C-alpha cells in the first residue's frame with residue numbers, strides 16, 4: 001500500500017512520541033478506561049510525559065475520570081492542543097477526547113462509520129502532542145469502525161502494540177480471540193492481557209477476596225501464547241477517588257498513589273517495559 005499525504009501528516013504529528021499503546025477489550029464495561037487512567041497516572045508518577053487519546057466516540061468517559069469534564073480543547077493555528085491534566089508531578093498528562101466537544105456529560109454521538117473515521121483521522125493528524133514518552137489510545141469495546149480506522153491511521157506509525165483488558169466473569173475465549181485476531185490482522189503486537197476486577201479489596205482490612213474467581217486471564221494468555229500482564233482487583237478507593245477528586249485539596253496523582261492499585265500498575269508497566277520495545281523517536 002502506498003503512503004499518502006495524509007499518512008505523512010500523521011507520521012509528522014506522531015514523530016516526537018516514543019511509545020504508542022492501544023487499550024482494547026472484547027466486551028464493554030470491563031474497565032478499559034480505568035486501566036487506561038491508571039496506566040497513565042502510574043507512568044506520570046514515574047516522571048514520564050503521557051498523552052491519552054480517547055477514541056470511544058459513543059461513550060467517552062476519560063474527561064470524567066481525570067476530573068476535567070468542564071475543560072475544552074484549545075484550537076491553535078497549528079492544530080488542536082490537548083487538555084492538560086493537573087497531576088502535580090514531574091511527569092505530565094494531557095488528554096484528547098470527543099467528550100470535550102460534546103455539550104454535556106451523558107451526551108453521545110450516533111454517527112455512521114465515515115463520520116467516525118473522519119473524526120479519528122482529525123484526532124490523529126491535527127493534535128499537537130509535542131514530545132511524549134507515551135501515547136495511550138483508549139478504544140471502544142469490540143472491534144468496530146473506530147478500531148479499523150485507528151489501525152489504518154497508524155499503519156505507518158509503528159505503535160508498540162495493544163493491551164487487552166478482560167474480567168474474570170466476562171472471560172470468554174471467543175471475545176479475547178476476536179481481539180487477538182484483530183491485532184494479528186492489523187499487525188498490532190499484543191503486549192499482554194490484564195484481568196481487571198479480579199477479586200475485591202476490602203476497604204477496611206485491605207484483604208483481597210476472589211468474589212468472581214480469578215486466574216482466567218492468565219489461562220487465556222497461556223492458551224493464546226501472549227504475555228500476561230497482571231490482575232487488578234476491584235478497589236472501592238479507586239471509584240471514590242474518581243468521584244471525590246474535584247472536592248479534594250490533594251492532587252490527582254497523590255490521591256492515586258495513596259490508593260492501593262498503584263503498586264499493581266507499576267508491575268503491569270514493568271511487564272510491558274521488560275519487553276524492550278524500541279523507542280519510536
Ligand SMILES: Nc1ncnc2c1ncn2[C@@H]1O[C@H](COP(=O)(O)OP(=O)(O)OP(=O)(O)O)[C@@H](O)[C@H]1O
Pocket residue numbers: 025027028029030031032033034035056059061140141196197232233234235236238239242
Ligand atoms: N479495578 C477496579 N476497581 C474498582 N472499580 C473499577 C475497576 N475497574 C473499573 N471500575 C469501575 O467500573 C466501571 C466501568 O469501568 P470503565 O468505564 O473503565 O469500563 P470500560 O470497559 O472502559 O467501559 P466502556 O465499555 O463503557 O468503555 C467504572 O465505574 C469504573 O470506575
